[in-house]
Amino acid sequence: MxxxxxEGKGRxxxxxxxxxxxxxxxxVAGLIWIVLVVIVAVSADLWVPRYLGDPISIDTTTxxxxxxxxxxxxxxxxxxxxxxxxxxRVIYGARVSLxxxxxxxxxxxxxxxxxxxxxxxxxxxxxxxxxxxxxxxFAFPYVLFAIVLLALLGGGVQNVFIAIGILGWPSIxxxxxxxxxxxxxxxxxxxxRAMGAPAWRILARHIMPNAVSPxxxxxxxxxxxxxxxxxxxxxxxxxxxxxxxSWGNMLADAGSFMFSAPWLMIYPGIAIxxxxxxxxxxxxxxxxxxxxxxxx
Amino acid sequence: MLRYVARRILQMVPVFIGVTMLLFLVxxxxxxxxxxxxxLAGERSVTPAVRAAVTEKYGLxxxxxxxxxxxxxxxxxxxxxxxxxxxRPVSDVLLEKFPxxxxxxxxxxxxxxxxxxxxxxxxxxxxxSFWDVLVTLTTSILVSLPVxxxxxxxxxxxGVKFKxxxxxxxxxxxxxxxxxxxxxxxxxxxxxxxSVSTAYAARITRSQLMEVMGQDYVRTAAAKGLSGGQVxxxxxxxxxxxxxxxxxGLDLGAMVGGTILTETVFNWNxxxxxxxxxxxxxDWPIVTGGVVIIVLMVMVINLLVDISYAFLxxxxxxxxxxx
Amino acid sequence: xxxxxxxxxxxxxxxxRDGVVKxxxxxxxxxxxxxxxxxxxESGSGKSVTALSIMRLIPExxxxxxxxxxxxxxxxxxxMSERExxxxxxxxxxxxxxxxxxxxxxxxxxxxxxxxxxxxxxDMDRKAAWAAAVELLAEVGIPQxxxxxxxxxxxFSGGMRQRAMIAMALACGPDILIADEPTTALDVTIQAxxxxxxQEIQQRTKSAIILITHDxxxxxxxxxxxxxxxxxxxxxxxxxxxxxxxxxxPYTWGLLESLPRHDVDDxxxxxxxKGQPPSLINLPPGCSFAPRCAYATRSCGDxxxxxxxxxxxHFSSCxxxxxxGFLAQFENRSSYLSDYAQxxxx
Numbered sequence: 001m002x003x004x005x006x007e008g009k010g011r012x013x014x015x016x017x018x019x020x021x022x023x024x025x026x027x028v029a030g031l032i033w034i035v036l037v038v039i040v041a042v043s044a045d046l047w048v049p050r051y052l053g054d055p056i057s058i059d060t061t062t063x064x065x066x067x068x069x070x071x072x073x074x075x076x077x078x079x080x081x082x083x084x085x086x087x088x089r090v091i092y093g094a095r096v097s098l099x100x101x102x103x104x105x106x107x108x109x110x111x112x113x114x115x116x117x118x119x120x121x122x123x124x125x126x127x128x129x130x131x132x133x134x135x136x137x138f139a140f141p142y143v144l145f146a147i148v149l150l151a152l153l154g155g156g157v158q159n160v161f162i163a164i165g166i167l168g169w170p171s172i173x174x175x176x177x178x179x180x181x182x183x184x185x186x187x188x189x190x191x192x193r194a195m196g197a198p199a200w201r202i203l204a205r206h207i208m209p210n211a212v213s214p215x216x217x218x219x220x221x222x223x224x225x226x227x228x229x230x231x232x233x234x235x236x237x238x239x240x241x242x243x244x245x246s247w248g249n250m251l252a253d254a255g256s257f258m259f260s261a262p263w264l265m266i267y268p269g270i271a272i273x274x275x276x277x278x279x280x281x282x283x284x285x286x287x288x289x290x291x292x293x294x295x296x
Numbered sequence: 297m298l299r300y301v302a303r304r305i306l307q308m309v310p311v312f313i314g315v316t317m318l319l320f321l322v323x324x325x326x327x328x329x330x331x332x333x334x335x336l337a338g339e340r341s342v343t344p345a346v347r348a349a350v351t352e353k354y355g356l357x358x359x360x361x362x363x364x365x366x367x368x369x370x371x372x373x374x375x376x377x378x379x380x381x382x383x384r385p386v387s388d389v390l391l392e393k394f395p396x397x398x399x400x401x402x403x404x405x406x407x408x409x410x411x412x413x414x415x416x417x418x419x420x421x422x423x424x425s426f427w428d429v430l431v432t433l434t435t436s437i438l439v440s441l442p443v444x445x446x447x448x449x450x451x452x453x454x455g456v457k458f459k460x461x462x463x464x465x466x467x468x469x470x471x472x473x474x475x476x477x478x479x480x481x482x483x484x485x486x487x488x489x490x491s492v493s494t495a496y497a498a499r500i501t502r503s504q505l506m507e508v509m510g511q512d513y514v515r516t517a518a519a520k521g522l523s524g525g526q527v528x529x530x531x532x533x534x535x536x537x538x539x540x541x542x543x544x545g546l547d548l549g550a551m552v553g554g555t556i557l558t559e560t561v562f563n564w565n566x567x568x569x570x571x572x573x574x575x576x577x578x579d580w581p582i583v584t585g586g587v588v589i590i591v592l593m594v595m596v597i598n599l600l601v602d603i604s605y606a607f608l609x610x611x612x613x614x615x616x617x618x619x
Numbered sequence: 620x621x622x623x624x625x626x627x628x629x630x631x632x633x634x635x636r637d638g639v640v641k642x643x644x645x646x647x648x649x650x651x652x653x654x655x656x657x658x659x660x661e662s663g664s665g666k667s668v669t670a671l672s673i674m675r676l677i678p679e680x681x682x683x684x685x686x687x688x689x690x691x692x693x694x695x696x697x698x699m700s701e702r703e704x705x706x707x708x709x710x711x712x713x714x715x716x717x718x719x720x721x722x723x724x725x726x727x728x729x730x731x732x733x734x735x736x737x738x739x740x741x742d743m744d745r746k747a748a749w750a751a752a753v754e755l756l757a758e759v760g761i762p763q764x765x766x767x768x769x770x771x772x773x774x775f776s777g778g779m780r781q782r783a784m785i786a787m788a789l790a791c792g793p794d795i796l797i798a799d800e801p802t803t804a805l806d807v808t809i810q811a812x813x814x815x816x817x818q819e820i821q822q823r824t825k826s827a828i829i830l831i832t833h834d835x836x837x838x839x840x841x842x843x844x845x846x847x848x849x850x851x852x853x854x855x856x857x858x859x860x861x862x863x864x865x866x867x868x869p870y871t872w873g874l875l876e877s878l879p880r881h882d883v884d885d886x887x888x889x890x891x892x893k894g895q896p897p898s899l900i901n902l903p904p905g906c907s908f909a910p911r912c913a914y915a916t917r918s919c920g921d922x923x924x925x926x927x928x929x930x931x932x933h934f935s936s937c938x939x940x941x942x943x944g945f946l947a948q949f950e951n952r953s954s955y956l957s958d959y960a961q962x963x964x965x
Binding site for chain 3: 511512513515516517518519520521522523531534535538608609610611
Binding site: 251265277 | 307310311312314315318436437439440441442443444445448449451452456549550552554556557560561568571572575576583587590591594595598
């Protein structure tokens, strides 16, 4: 097992993993798609209202004649029942999804890392309490718990972050804890200790880099999961509230027009699937790229 | 073995207490929006007399731990309280809807087991073939699908479009009384519910089987003269299935909890839909009651899965045997 | 009478995305009843692939026998149908592997695994096969065989597991037992026991043994013939005495020289063979050992002839092996002979 020594070696290993990732065509495709979505979503204000139409406000004069139009050059994804351009709403919906994905997972990871690290490094009482708490969370079916939590906290995007973050920390904590525990036992940690390295140094230089890899993979895939959860919650009316578009609440709306205007349902759905798939593929690719390093 | 089971059951208790505590706090008047007295009073206008009566009856003026104690006491006797809206015992309401959810989840599990395992095995055995690629792609996509969207899509295609195109079509909701036999109504919702799980099951089966097939003892089996099929059936499968079966078990728990989305899309009258409706009506006893039941079921299923794991893997069963 | 086993200029290549791996690139030897062949070489020399090729356990694709033949009792194994090959495996030709922990199925009882080849090849029913398995366990020296047979692999110690594997391989009374590094994963003391067991069994059953190892010491006692492999090729083959006393290839010299010796004063350094084994995808042209050979000349880079009989029954692939002057270089530099002679006389 190679000892992760000073800066130089660490950088090379990361570069190695990066190179391996780039070789994976599917993962790269996922990454590209994500970057595209991010660019489109972030720049939306600059061009969407002008070229596609405002996602929220209704132009009452033209609303009637513009409502429920099938896809056309002027409206690539068609229009909804209030005359709003669907493509525009899908793009603004992307903002919500990405925001939720990133923020919720960030919360989850931060809480989880701290909890996992504390449990692993201090053991004993701390370990017992944290792991029991995790067990309690695990006993709840995910979606149900999310719904109940949101019912309490009320709807709205911020609460969605919090809910997903709360639901997700136990998995990260467990993963991180077991990573640390197994790495702690490995020979190169003993070697470092034999060299006289102090505890924090061992933790930072040797244990963390290796323990962090599974977390990176899990976090990436969790972003996809968070997007799905947000969509489900918004669909049920508990997440983003109308008229702000979210992929989930667009689908809820589309339900009533499923038979007459199927495009309302199809495009947001495709948006969800492709974006989540991109994260899943990226996560898979990261797992392979980082794993080989560990096998060495 | 018995000690193992006893230990696991003991571990369940604090978790269960933690869960109910959490749920109870959720119910506590201070946290939940809305005045419980008004909700409990129902149609009656809330005069001071009524308020006093309701408070007395439900012990709302007692300290919270006393309320919790009463709640747990009732719980253990099977009393989950009374629905605000329906004025019926929660346990009755839930028991009524329960079989529907079980039917749905049961059929979904069956689909998941047959399709998922089958696809996974096929994919692992014929590695890198057309099948393998197809399965891998399909599962990746399925895992990224929002379940409710899939439901809507299936409704659109099999319920509406097929009808338009003159093909045999399927009913789009759980509402009975149509010309279809009850079982047919199950088809679309069950497939929807099963979809994501099937994808995971296929993936796990595939990776487990592939890992097992690379093991030395599989090579030994071949060296003894067993044919390819015999090697897989007698040696590889049993080892690979251990984690897969445990996954299926755990997934059943997740599925029961997750029926809420599918039931909503298909208007299927099960526990999930009931809980959801109760949330919009702020009928907390049903919500907490429903969640408690589901959580209990999930925990029992997890326990059974743990036990079966010990049963299937002799390394766990026999670690105590002296040499 | 055709030889029991004849490997004739075998070339087994793997066709991978990164290129063609010439795992076995020209190996020939013969084996007779009751003989022990020691196959010696470094990791990656092609020893295991050769053994697996004999058993026909190499998946094709990506493997493929591009040249050569393997004949069992005169009949070509390569030409046999899949069913016929399976009929040989575990039955007439059996194999035991390096790591007994991972080579036994953890979820089946040991007795059942030993009984399996009997039920498969000898058509025995469950009871009879189980009884035979218990007896086999006893024969390989496992105490309380009846109880042990009902146990699982993880309940056995390393040495016992290897004995169980041997029992499994011997179940059908094979003509050839191939042992791929049977002792490498075991403690030194157990190693000796296992080798002793194998010798004992061979005396009883008269099976031929192919013993694959990287450890010359292991082979010294047991082998009748020795095959030395390097870079996928056979570089020397002959009777054990011939190979040890009059090695005909610089690689063999290197192996013998690098043996730690206990009759010499400890102050001396060990003399390993310098350099790394070649990549099997990019084999250098000509003799594959030349880059590491202390005695190489320019002509070593030319096309090589393969194994050539230099003395009766003693083959070498070194083109200078017939030159007495060349051979003298080695004899002058080492006196490992006393070590070997000591062992020989025991």
